[in-house]
Amino acid sequence: MLPRLYTDLAPWWPLLSPPDAYAEDAQVVHALVEQALDRAPRSLLELGCGSGTLASHLPNTVELTLNDLSPEMVAVAADRNPTATTHCGDLRTLRLPRTFDAVLIHDALMYLGSRDDVEAALATAAAHLEPGGVLVLMPDFVEETFYPGTDAGGGEDPSGRAVRLLEWRWDRDPDDGRFEVEMALLLRDEQGSVRSVHEQHSMGLFSLEHWGQMIRAGGFTLLPVDLTQLPLEQGVGEVFVCMYGTP
Ligand SMILES: C[S@@+](CC[C@H](N)C(=O)[O-])C[C@H]1O[C@@H](n2cnc3c(N)ncnc32)[C@H](O)[C@@H]1O
CATH class of the missing domain: 3.40.50.150 (Vaccinia Virus protein VP39)
Structure with a gap:
């Protein structure tokens, strides 16, 4: 999914x-x-x-x-x-x-x-x-270049909508050929109302x-x-x- x-x-x-x-x-x-x-x-x-x-x-x-x-x-x-x-x-x-x-x-x-x-x-x-x-x-x-770390970004548009994204990478199990990225989003709509979304993305590592x-x-x-x-x-x-x- x-x-x-x-x-x-x-x-x-x-x-x-x-x-x-x-x-x-x-x-x-x-x-x-x-x-x-x-x-x-x-x-x-x-x-x-x-x-x-x-x-x-x-x-x-x-x-x-x-x-x-x-x-x-x-x-x-x-x-x-x-x-x-x-x-x-x-x-x-x-x-x-x-x-x-x-x-x-x-x-x-x-x-x-x-x-x-x-x-x-x-x-x-x-x-x-x-x-x-x-x-x-x-x-x-x-595998040779992976390191745990955090990136952040975001932007806004003229309507007042704005978003911030924090990406936190880590490796739960160094032997499973994968790493995890926690994606935390703050989403502000045109009315100034802010909500948060968190989801984990699992990524392949070879x-x-x-x-x-x-x-x-x-x-x-x-x-x-x-x-x-x-x-x-x-x-x-x-x-x-x-x-x-x-x-
Ligand atoms: C990080 S985005 C790519 C961003 C892109 N480099 C750009 O210029 O905006 C990753 C994309 O991979 C797509 N994706 C993931 N698995 C896929 C699959 N099995 N087949 C096709 N697209 C897939 C996702 O839907 C998502 O849009």
């Missing part, structure tokens, strides 16, 4: 994820796909696109197709990307009758809680690429070695990632650039 953050709370996403969020991640995705293809990508499918904020920063020369399991999030993404094609469905089983230059799975990857889930997602990516096509995977954390094994077993070749040419201010987390088939 999807968390409330992606269902009844989806209309708060434009405040939670301001238009400039993920701009650097989008720059990285575009540059890495371009390096791998040796040309600019013409089409891209994002699986688990959420609010579509990252996608909205890709150049408008890229024809976008956006997928999410949540119809509410698909609506938010469509609003932010009016020219994109959108599809509601599970990224583990989605099959569209076409292929793309590139497939992207950004932080939606964290919701894949088992190796079976990751393998199913890789099969979906493979089904939407020709040999030589590029898959970019951007997990927030791998080692670099396991990622490598799963990617190769899915029919992909891992390519080296070189970000030194990009003027990045914040930097990005782990990025896997995978070519479908053998280069």
